[in-house]
Amino acid sequence: MMIQTAISTCEENHINEDAVRDARDALIDTARAGRLAQIFAALADPTRLRIISALDAGELCVCDLAAVLDMTQSAVSHQLRLLRALGLVRNRKDGRVVYYALDDEHIRDLFRRGLEHITHGQSLD
């Protein structure tokens, strides 16, 4: 007579071995998780999203960007530095004016898709 091995506590034997196995296969490693989180983190701030939306229309110099966003030049510059460090924007210099533009189609895609999600409730592809 076969008695089913007691799955005593979750800690020891898990509640569902199969599900755990599947999950372990699907689980992304911490390195990937970290890099991915960093990308999404770049989009996880209202100011940066507004910057990205503004630049989505074309390049803009820092001063004009600050005017459009109605923010301090300093604050905008700080965020631009961050976005540049992450490779999301590029800049070109013309005299003492520095123009910024979006430089990552993937991010632009994520941004637009997120925006779709916000605006038209449901509409995937």
Add this chain to the structure above:
Amino acid sequence: MMIQTAISTCEENHINEDAVRDARDALIDTARAGRLAQIFAALADPTRLRIISALDAGELCVCDLAAVLDMTQSAVSHQLRLLRALGLVRNRKDGRVVYYALDDEHIRDLFRRGLEHITHGQSLD
């Protein structure tokens, strides 16, 4: 003889009026920016991304999820509460066991696209 009006300082007249106009049109309002930021913020943490990746394989109870992630049940529970508050996961209760599953195809899509971005350098659509 027509003398071009001096665009004195950026503060007053902007450096490029046209670009500013376009940017103003494209600029998303702060309400949208806030909501969108919140969505991306949900994906801006390695732990939450690992949770999402694990649940992408199917539902899992809290305890098994904690085991898979090698994290405290408490920490996992806290993150699950956050994800649930944002509508990213749903849960069903079976006795004293609570199973969690992904509940937002848009987020799942964003997650997978972000992951693609990470893994295969360039590959949009």
Add this chain to the structure above:
DNA sequence: ATAATATATGAATAATTGCTCATATATTCA
């Protein structure tokens, strides 16, 4: 060279956040 202007950046601060620890709640079992 000096003044003016556009941008960058270090330091400081306030707010947010992810985790731990302790404990509460809920459910099953004896």
Add this chain to the structure above:
DNA sequence: TGAATATATGAGCAATTATTCATATATTAT
């Protein structure tokens, strides 16, 4: 009912972060 187990959650702490303020750097114009 009481003990055991799965999950939830409040408080506290350490780390991160977005902004401001002051100031530095770079470029143009006088």
